[in-house]
Amino acid sequence: MSPFLETAANPRSLRRVVIEPVTRVEGHGKVTLLLDDEGRVRQARLHIVEFRGFEKFIQGRPYWEVPVLVQRLCGICPVSHHLAAGKAVDMLVGARRLTPTAEKLRRLLHAGQIVQSHALHFFHLASPDLLFGFDSERDRRNIVGVIGAEPELARKGVLLRKYGQEVIRHITGKRVHGKAVVPGGMNKELTQSARDEMRRGIGEIIGWSREAVAIGRRLFESSEQSAQFAVFPSNYMGLVAPNGESDLYDGVLRAKDAAGKIIFDQVDYTKYNRFLREEVKPWTYMKFPFIVSLGEEEGWYRVGPLARLNVADRLGTPLAEAERQAFRAAAGGGMQHATLAYHWARLIEMLHAAERIERLLDDPDILGADLVTSGERAFEGVGVVEAPRGTLFHHYKVDENDLVVRANLIVSTTHNNQAMNESVRSVAARYLDGKELTEGLLNHIEVAIRAYDPCLSCATHALGRMPLQVELVDAGGSVISRMVKGSDGRVTDGEG
Amino acid sequence: MPDSKKTFQLDDREVPFREGQTIFDAAMAAGIFIPHLCHNPDFEPHSSCRLCTVIVNGRPFASCTQPAVAGQMVQSNTPELRDMRRMLTQMLFVEGNHNCPGCIKSGHCRLQATAYELGIPDNHYQQFFPLREVDASHPGIILDRDRCILCGLCVRISRSVDKKNVFAMTGRGIDTTIVVDSPSGLLVDSTVSVDDQAVLNCPVGALMLKRMAFDVPFGDRTYDQALYSEDSVARFQATEANRHG
Numbered sequence: 061m062s063p064f065l066e067t068a069a070n071p072r073s074l075r076r077v078v079i080e081p082v083t084r085v086e087g088h089g090k091v092t093l094l095l096d097d098e099g100r101v102r103q104a105r106l107h108i109v110e111f112r113g114f115e116k117f118i119q120g121r122p123y124w125e126v127p128v129l130v131q132r133l134c135g136i137c138p139v140s141h142h143l144a145a146g147k148a149v150d151m152l153v154g155a156r157r158l159t160p161t162a163e164k165l166r167r168l169l170h171a172g173q174i175v176q177s178h179a180l181h182f183f184h185l186a187s188p189d190l191l192f193g194f195d196s197e198r199d200r201r202n203i204v205g206v207i208g209a210e211p212e213l214a215r216k217g218v219l220l221r222k223y224g225q226e227v228i229r230h231i232t233g234k235r236v237h238g239k240a241v242v243p244g245g246m247n248k249e250l251t252q253s254a255r256d257e258m259r260r261g262i263g264e265i266i267g268w269s270r271e272a273v274a275i276g277r278r279l280f281e282s283s284e285q286s287a288q289f290a291v292f293p294s295n296y297m298g299l300v301a302p303n304g305e306s307d308l309y310d311g312v313l314r315a316k317d318a319a320g321k322i323i324f325d326q327v328d329y330t331k332y333n334r335f336l337r338e339e340v341k342p343w344t345y346m347k348f349p350f351i352v353s354l355g356e357e358e359g360w361y362r363v364g365p366l367a368r369l370n371v372a373d374r375l376g377t378p379l380a381e382a383e384r385q386a387f388r389a390a391a392g393g394g395m396q397h398a399t400l401a402y403h404w405a406r407l408i409e410m411l412h413a414a415e416r417i418e419r420l421l422d423d424p425d426i427l428g429a430d431l432v433t434s435g436e437r438a439f440e441g442v443g444v445v446e447a448p449r450g451t452l453f454h455h456y457k458v459d460e461n462d463l464v465v466r467a468n469l470i471v472s473t474t475h476n477n478q479a480m481n482e483s484v485r486s487v488a489a490r491y492l493d494g495k496e497l498t499e500g501l502l503n504h505i506e507v508a509i510r511a512y513d514p515c516l517s518c519a520t521h522a523l524g525r526m527p528l529q530v531e532l533v534d535a536g537g538s539v540i541s542r543m544v545k546g547s548d549g550r551v552t553d554g555e556g
Numbered sequence: 557m558p559d560s561k562k563t564f565q566l567d568d569r570e571v572p573f574r575e576g577q578t579i580f581d582a583a584m585a586a587g588i589f590i591p592h593l594c595h596n597p598d599f600e601p602h603s604s605c606r607l608c609t610v611i612v613n614g615r616p617f618a619s620c621t622q623p624a625v626a627g628q629m630v631q632s633n634t635p636e637l638r639d640m641r642r643m644l645t646q647m648l649f650v651e652g653n654h655n656c657p658g659c660i661k662s663g664h665c666r667l668q669a670t671a672y673e674l675g676i677p678d679n680h681y682q683q684f685f686p687l688r689e690v691d692a693s694h695p696g697i698i699l700d701r702d703r704c705i706l707c708g709l710c711v712r713i714s715r716s717v718d719k720k721n722v723f724a725m726t727g728r729g730i731d732t733t734i735v736v737d738s739p740s741g742l743l744v745d746s747t748v749s750v751d752d753q754a755v756l757n758c759p760v761g762a763l764m765l766k767r768m769a770f771d772v773p774f775g776d777r778t779y780d781q782a783l784y785s786e787d788s789v790a791r792f793q794a795t796e797a798n799r800h801g
Contacts, residue, residue: 120690121658122698124769129658233774237657240773248773461692462766 091505093488101492104485105343106477106509115467123152123441123458127241130454130469136180138237139173139228140447143309144454146241147443151330152458154435155244161428162245168420169231169240170309170445174413175265176224177448178365178406181513182272183217186403189510190279194503201503213275216268220410223265227417230254245432255421262418266379269411273383276407280400281390288490290399290483290508293318295351295361296370297475299446302326304373306412308446314371315351315361320395323351329444332453338470346477349470360478363450364512365405370395377419380412399483402511406448449513450475476512483508564628566610573624574800580608580619583632584792589785590632591641591674593648593666593759594707595620597795599717604708607641607670642674650681651730653688653702654760660769661761663777667705669784688733693744696766697755704734704762714754722748734762 094103118129127145131138143166150158158166188201191210199205207214225235231250232238240246280286297315301307304314313327313335324335338347339356350359361367369388375381387396387408396405420426443454450472457466473480487508491501563570566583573582578601583590594605603618610619611631619632631637648654648667656662688701710723711734726735738746748755755763774780778787 122692122766124767125658125660128770129655132657238774239770242769242771243767247771462698463690463692 091484091509093484093492095492101485101489104481104488106480106484115469118464118467120463122462123149123456123464124243124462126456126464127243128239131237133469133471135236137173137177137447137449139169139232140445140452141454142232142239142241143170144443144445144447144452145456146243147310147445148441148454148456149241149243150245150443151441152438152456153243154437155433156435157433158245159428159430159433160425161249162431162433164420164423164425165231165246165250165431166241167309168250168417168426169228171413171416171420172224172227172231174224174308174448175269175410175417176221176228178410178413179217179220179224179272181448182276182403182406182410183214183221185513186510187213187217189503189507190283190400190403194285194507195500216271220265220268220272223261224413226261227258230258242432244434247431249429249431250426252427255427258417259421262414262421266411266414266418269407269414270379273404273407273411276404277383277386277390280398280404283400286398286400289504290486290511291397292399292482292486293395293397294479294482295323295354295359296367296395297351297361297363297451298368298371299329299444299451300372301376305376306368306372306374307376308368308409308413310445313444313451316371316395318395318397320370323353329453330442332442332444332455336470338474344477346474347470348477349475350478361475362479363472363475364402364448365409366396366399366402367450368446369405369408375408375412377412377415380408380415383408383411399486399508399511402513406513447472449473473512480509480512483511562624562626564624564626564630566630567633571624571630577624578620579610579612579617579622579624579628579630581792581796582624583619584789585796587789587793588632589789590619591670591785592620592788593670593705594709596709596757596759597792598757599709599713602708602712605644605705607644609637609640611637638674642676645671645674645676646680648705649676649679650683651686652704653685659703659761660764661703663772663774663779665761665779666759666784669779672779673784684730686730691736691743692766693742694746694748694766695744696750697743697748698764698766699734699736699743700762700764701733702762703760705760706732706734707759709757709759710734710754710763713757714748714752718752718754720747720752720754722746722752723754 092105093101094105096102114130114133118126121129127142127149130145131142133141146166183206184203187206188203191206192201200209203214206217228238229235231248232240233248240248295315295317297313299307299311300314301311312325313329313332314325315323317323327335335352336349337352338349340347348356348360350356351361352359369384375384387401387404388394390396439459440457441455445452452472453468453470455468456464459465484505487504488501491504562575563572564579564582565571566579566588569586569588571582571586571588580590580592580595580601590608590610592605592608594603595601595608601620603621606618608619609616610622611634612622613629619630645667649671654667656665656668659665662668690701691699706725708725711725714720714722722737724735724737725732727733735741736743736746736748750765755765758764781787782790
């Protein structure tokens with residue numbers, strides 16, 4: 061599927077370009093480009109060198125702490141970790157089916173998370189690149205620049221995110237790192253006043269989400285780069301309802317190949333490790349998941365908004381479903397492979413989540429008081445949700461004393477690991493001439509990575525000044541050129 | 557009721573006291589909060605945490621065990637004592653493994669609440685990261701030594717109230733730890749039960765009932781409802797009123 065990736069006959073003879081972004085929150089990531097003698101990009105490696113260690117340090121903790129402990133993995137999508145871990149812990153207490161109120165509150169919480177995260181990603185992080193161009197003036201290419209150039213758009217983006225955060229706050233008590241999910245249910249009823257407050261704002265949120273989809277579509281369709289920028293075939297995976305409809309909170313796993321043919325479907329996610337395995341490589345802490353039936357080389361896949369719109373038969377809300385049909389029609393009715401289409405897909409999902417919120421708020425069950433259930437105790441639990449960035453797996457084993465003895469988390473950035481490498485390689489192959497390191501190249505690579513919305517880049521772009529270190533190293537290991545973009549945005553040769 | 561003729565001076569206030577009353581209890585009865593961790597109005601004071609230290613006529617004493625005497629000059633709310641209390645609390649944080657965001661006791665924990673009221677933004681000192689054992693062997697109780705502040709409340713309550721002597725301290729200095737009186741050293745083989753006062757009165761997250769997972773939402777937790785100082789003064793005043801009218 062990616063003939064140039066990891067397949068160079070003699071990697072030692074390749075020259076090496078290292079792009080080293082040092083992030084403020086998630087730690088440290090860098091990109092290495094390995095060039096051949098003609099200066100063509102033969103390999104791309106996105107290194108995730110920070111080590112989080114959550115799987116290790118939750119060992120020995122009681123299982124009921126886990127949904128709260130693990131949400132500290134992230135400050136942007138803690139709700140997704142809270143929910144995935146909560147679903148795994150539900151299995152441990154035998155809560156096979158939650159009460160209607162608990163399940164709907166969780167779905168509402170999840171929809172709020174989708175709105176706030178997708179709004180943050182598009183308006184705050186990605187829109188500067190898309191509105192002003194990848195090579196535009198760096199001091200302008202940030203949310204402050206968007207506020208200056210498109211104040212109404214920026215205002216709506218900020219308020220969309222705020223609405224999603226308010227949904228989260230009403231349910232968990234806080235906008236970030238709240239607590240709502242307990243084993244077998246939820247810890248708090250939704251008050252009538254909170255429901256009414258959210259209900260009052262939802263019409264405007266749906267309206268703005270529709271406008272956002274129109275902008276995403278226009279930006280994609282009007283850009284000459286859309287059809288060329290990191291467009292490559294891949295497999296896709298996502299969670300769908302048993303009837304094939306998109307379901308971001310619960311369902312079965314489905315994977316399709318690049319032509320849209322089903323690889324697997326109706327897979328019980330608790331048996332995920334029969335269908336997915338993870339490969340370890342020595343140069344990164346991030347694993348490489350692959351579809352078992354296709355093998356390590358061919359089995360990589362993409363997850364997230366683009367994948368979800370490619371694998372689902374339909375979206376279960378009318379406005380978003382109409383937009384999904386337009387999205388698929390733009391790809392000739394087949395699979396959409398353009399990396400930049402992630403943004404358009406993300407906005408369609410935001411609209412879908414907003415419609416879901418409206419529907420859930422009108423459901424009488426949402427104000428119910430029956431919140432917790434339990435059943436026969438189990439010692440292994442798996443929870444899966446579609447987090448904003450893609451499919452999120454939490455898998456725990458506990459001992460007879462209730463302590464976690466084993467944990468496995470597969471986060472969306474990990475699923476997209478190989479796809480991000482392929483995107484970087486694709487972009488670098490197009491824009492790097494082999495000897496000249498340009499700021500434009502760095503920007504293009506950043507844009508490719510950011511389309512997937514991985515944790516390592518989202519924090520760094522908040523002010524449009526992702527610190528980068530670029531080194532051109534020959535096959536003998538000598539640095540023949542260096543380029544540094546500091547956190548103040550200035551580009552230097554890195555000396556002094 | 558306090559004998560209104562007998563008073564001592566606490567900072568800039570005259571505080572009445574009853575014969576035999578401690579400086580701490582008289583201050584709390586008068587609505588003056590003195591930070592503390594190991595003292596609980598329902599049980600005998602112990603003066604082990606030293607957070608309630610005050611200066612009496614120029615010398616430091618633990619106010620929870622120091623009897624009030626008429627005419628004493630007592631200082632509590634001074635910059636030096638506030639710094640000392642802050643330092644003691646920070647040392648408790650670094651000597652254990654306290655992870656407030658993931659702790660079930662968060663919002664109900666006196667160590668956390670004290671830190672907030674003393675204005676402690678971080679641990680300040682280097683973390684010790686001690687290796688301590690979690691005892692989850694009992695079906696209904698978990699002993700998490702990582703979170704123990706060695707206040708000794710469980711030891712005292714188990715001995716004097718529950719009449720069981722389940723808990724004791726062992727080791728010295730930084731190696732001091734809670735041990736369980738059972739053949740295996742595990743809770744499951746001890747006489748402890750889920751309704752023991754020793755278990756229910758741990759001020760931090762060291763001794764807890766199992767499966768009480770975050771069931772109290774934000775806003776309803778003990779110290780969401782009232783500041784630790786307000787809650788504590790009210791508890792001591794209620795106890796005083798019950799005992800002495």
